[in-house]
Amino acid sequence: MTDVFEKIVSLSKRRGFIFQSSEVYGGLAATYDYGPLGVELKRNVMQRWWNAMVYRHDNVAGLDAAILMHPTVWKASGHVDAFNDPMIDDKVSKVRYRADQLIEGYIDRLRKKGKDGEADRVYQALVDALNAEDQAKALYDIIMSEEIKSPDSGMFDWTEVRQFNLMFATKLGALAGADSTVYLRPETAQGIFVNFHNVRETARMAVPFGIAQIGKAFRNEIVARQFIFRMREFEQMEMQYFVKPGAQKEAFEEWRAKRMQWHLDNGIRPSKLRWHEHEKLAHYADAAFDVQYEFPIGWQEVEGIHSRTDFDLKGHQEHSGKNMQYFDPQTNDRYIPYVVETSAGLDRTVLMLLCEAYREEEVEGETRVVLKFHPSIAPVKAGIFPLVKKDGMPEVAHAIEADLRQHFLTEYDEKGAVGRRYRRMDEVGTPYCVTVDGETLENGTVTVRERDSMQQVRIDKSQVATWIFDRMRAWTPGE
Numbered sequence: 297m298t299d300v301f302e303k304i305v306s307l308s309k310r311r312g313f314i315f316q317s318s319e320v321y322g323g324l325a326a327t328y329d330y331g332p333l334g335v336e337l338k339r340n341v342m343q344r345w346w347n348a349m350v351y352r353h354d355n356v357a358g359l360d361a362a363i364l365m366h367p368t369v370w371k372a373s374g375h376v377d378a379f380n381d382p383m384i385d386d387k388v389s390k391v392r393y394r395a396d397q398l399i400e401g402y403i404d405r406l407r408k409k410g411k412d413g414e415a416d417r418v419y420q421a422l423v424d425a426l427n428a429e430d431q432a433k434a435l436y437d438i439i440m441s442e443e444i445k446s447p448d449s450g451m452f453d454w455t456e457v458r459q460f461n462l463m464f465a466t467k468l469g470a471l472a473g474a475d476s477t478v479y480l481r482p483e484t485a486q487g488i489f490v491n492f493h494n495v496r497e498t499a500r501m502a503v504p505f506g507i508a509q510i511g512k513a514f515r516n517e518i519v520a521r522q523f524i525f526r527m528r529e530f531e532q533m534e535m536q537y538f539v540k541p542g543a544q545k546e547a548f549e550e551w552r553a554k555r556m557q558w559h560l561d562n563g564i565r566p567s568k569l570r571w572h573e574h575e576k577l578a579h580y581a582d583a584a585f586d587v588q589y590e591f592p593i594g595w596q597e598v599e600g601i602h603s604r605t606d607f608d609l610k611g612h613q614e615h616s617g618k619n620m621q622y623f624d625p626q627t628n629d630r631y632i633p634y635v636v637e638t639s640a641g642l643d644r645t646v647l648m649l650l651c652e653a654y655r656e657e658e659v660e661g662e663t664r665v666v667l668k669f670h671p672s673i674a675p676v677k678a679g680i681f682p683l684v685k686k687d688g689m690p691e692v693a694h695a696i697e698a699d700l701r702q703h704f705l706t707e708y709d710e711k712g713a714v715g716r717r718y719r720r721m722d723e724v725g726t727p728y729c730v731t732v733d734g735e736t737l738e739n740g741t742v743t744v745r746e747r748d749s750m751q752q753v754r755i756d757k758s759q760v761a762t763w764i765f766d767r768m769r770a771w772t773p774g775e
């Protein structure tokens with residue numbers, strides 16, 4: 297892990313954003329709990345996504361489907377047969393790797409050494425292997441022919457590459473027979489597909505229209521070592537947009553543009569975002585692009601935009617025997633719609649926002665750690681401080697706080713020097729602080745201070761909420 301990444305992990309724990317799950321028992325690998333500030337951050341992100349997708353599109357409706365679904369769903373979707381990752385073990389250290397990621401790491405190291413020609417050659421071999429009939433063998437052959445050593449032990453002593461299904465299985469009911477196996481959903485999308493007609497009919501939608509959903513997904517990831525970047529239980533924000541066959545290219549470009557804009561609107565700098573085209577298209581997809589962010593651990597995916605054709609609806613039609621066609625009353629056409637999907641990781645978006653916001657700045661000879669979140673995303677919107685704990689200042693401060701808490705979360709702090717209280721708020725990304733002092737008691741004005749510029753002005757205490765809302769609307773990310 298990089299230095300900055302470690303600092304973010306440590307700040308997240310220390311200030312109550314993210315904790316290791318079941319920490320008192322030594323933790324459970326790749327599962328995390330969101331603390332008081334983390335849950336606010338996450339909810340703000342969810343709300344911004346929901347507003348952008350559902351409220352701003354009159355042809356997108358929301359859904360909240362169950363995590364457990366009929367087991368045949370995962371047959372129809374292809375997950376039972378093909379939701380695999382190729383794994384390989386270092387026999388010396390017993391550390392397990394995802395074979396494709398091991399090769400990607402090797403390619404990165406070649407590039408860092410300036411061996412671009414070799415890197416290109418191995419990259420092409422990787423693309424071919426990912427598309428090969430016997431993917432496991434093809435990946436194994438690359439590791440052997442390139443003599444890729446284990447990053448962990450430095451040894452070259454590997455097992456074969458084996459395919460590993462990522463779905464968590466469990467049993468339904470008391471009679472645990474072979475046919476009672478159910479799965480924790482590995483993606484939220486299938487809940488949307490099986491509800492295609494339910495939502496279309498009840499929300500009175502006509503193609504093109506979308507169904508949006510936020511919810512948990514579970515994957516028994518082979519390698520999960522990078523904090524909330526890759527978890528075994530995580531949350532997705534997905535939308536499936538149903539279009540007439542032939543219209544998918546246009547819809548794909550439309551949603552690609554909209555999704556990139558959403559990340560920019562959250563305050564991510566354009567230089568930190570890029571598009572990445574999939575090396576390997578899923579057999580049913582006709583286009584797939586990822587939004588990548590430059591994390592401290594390198595460029596990585598945060599969201600995928602996929603053109604999935606009619607694969608899923610067709611699969612459910614075949615396996616359920618129910619007609620999944622759409623009847624177009626305007627043209628009298630009948631068809632199974634094509635689907636453009638936008639699939640973002642909620643936790644990964646949270647991690648991106650933490651990485652993007654984290655700054656260390658020199659202020660008057662001291663290092664100030666500040667999270668420069670977009671104010672709408674910041675967990676706490678305002679810190680409220682009485683200058684001293686007497687003379688009626690706490691009472692006035694509490695009254696201001698009660699007023700602001702009708703709109704958003706605030707934090708009251710009366711301990712220590714005001715400078716220190718500012719620093720505590722900076723460290724969790726609180727964009728505004730309000731201080732009640734002697735002058736407040738005389739003329740009703742308070743000092744308000746902005747996190748980013750650290751500038752302070754005096755305004756009337758009755759104007760604090762309005763001032764904050766105006767500032768929030770006008771906020772733009774700095775450098």
Ligand code: ATP
Binds near residue numbers: 517530
């Ligand atoms: P990867 O190649 O990283 O395994 P993927 O291509 O399988 O990811 P998708 O199935 O397209 O990912 O899932 C959509 C989004 O869900 C991803 O862009 C990512 O943000 C998020 N996501 C997927 N797997 C995880 C995970 N294990 N932990 C956290 N977020 C995840």
